[in-house]
Amino acid sequence: MTDTSLPGGAVNAVTRVGATVRRPLPPRAGYIHDLLTFLAQQGWDGAPRPLGVDEHGRQVLTYLPGHVAWAPGQLAAVISDASLSRVAGLVRQLHDLTAGTHLAGGCEVVCHNDLAPKNTVYRDLGAGMRPVAFIDWDLAGPGERIHDVAHVCWQFVGLGPAVAAPSEAARRIGLIRDAYGLRRDAPLIETVLWWQDRCWRGIEAGARAGDPAARRLRDAGAVDEVRASQQWVCDHREQLT
Ligand SMILES: Nc1ncnc2c1ncn2[C@@H]1O[C@H](COP(=O)(O)OP(=O)(O)O)[C@@H](O)[C@H]1O
Numbered sequence: 595m596t597d598t599s600l601p602g603g604a605v606n607a608v609t610r611v612g613a614t615v616r617r618p619l620p621p622r623a624g625y626i627h628d629l630l631t632f633l634a635q636q637g638w639d640g641a642p643r644p645l646g647v648d649e650h651g652r653q654v655l656t657y658l659p660g661h662v663a664w665a666p667g668q669l670a671a672v673i674s675d676a677s678l679s680r681v682a683g684l685v686r687q688l689h690d691l692t693a694g695t696h697l698a699g700g701c702e703v704v705c706h707n708d709l710a711p712k713n714t715v716y717r718d719l720g721a722g723m724r725p726v727a728f729i730d731w732d733l734a735g736p737g738e739r740i741h742d743v744a745h746v747c748w749q750f751v752g753l754g755p756a757v758a759a760p761s762e763a764a765r766r767i768g769l770i771r772d773a774y775g776l777r778r779d780a781p782l783i784e785t786v787l788w789w790q791d792r793c794w795r796g797i798e799a800g801a802r803a804g805d806p807a808a809r810r811l812r813d814a815g816a817v818d819e820v821r822a823s824q825q826w827v828c829d830h831r832e833q834l835t
């Protein structure tokens with residue numbers, strides 16, 4: 595069977611081989627394997643199933659058919675309120691399944707930590723494209739519920755200078771918070787700012803230490819982009835809260 599390169603990744607060379615996907619083995623591969631095995635055992639379809647390691651030392655996962663929203667200019671159904679609520683619902687399922695397990699360590703839950711349209715598979719369930727699963731679990735680990743919810747707000751609302759109407763962004767943030775079931779006074783915007791800070795500093799530190807993926811990201815303008823987004827969120831804090 596032949597390898598077909600898959601588009602939409604910013605870090606890893608990912609290929610499809612038949613009904614499987616092959617990716618470079620992530621750091622903490624054992625933890626990610628245990629997590630995906632656990633989610634499969636729970637009968638949760640929101641993540642690929644782990645199938646081990648291939649003869650080239652690559653991580654093997656099930657290929658999830660559907661549409662991955664990595665490109666700009668997505669269909670209305672993909673960015674609709676209904677899809678956004680469903681993303682929040684999927685995150686809630688992930689958190690509720692992992693709460694109190696050994697995988698959550700001493701934390702509230704297991705967080706995906708990289709929730710974004712580019713890591714989400716959409717399928718037409720009869721009423722248009724809707725999110726059905728998350729991919730790219732490399733950064734998953736013990737965390738707090740609000741961490742993933744804030745990341746969803748940042749990435750799925752597209753918080754940053756490109757937002758035309760901050761009031762509309764605030765409405766969409768409220769939609770995510772309520773669909774997840776997070777309490778209304780949870781410090782979501784502060785957590786978005788914390789994430790953005792962590793993100794650009796992490797890329798910069800990685801690039802300075804010589805990590806090739808971090809260098810590629812920095813050279814493609816990721817640090818400047820996240821910093822501009824962080825500044826925008828800071829400037830519109832009142833309106834977004
Ligand atoms: N399990 C999967 N099922 C279907 N497509 C996948 C799967 N894993 C990855 N892909 C495809 O490969 C692309 C890159 O994968 P990803 O794991 O997000 O890599 P990166 O770490 O570089 O972001 C995704 O945008 C998606 O199109």
Ligand SMILES: [Mg+2]
Binds near residue numbers: 602603604712713730
């Ligand atoms: Mg990805």
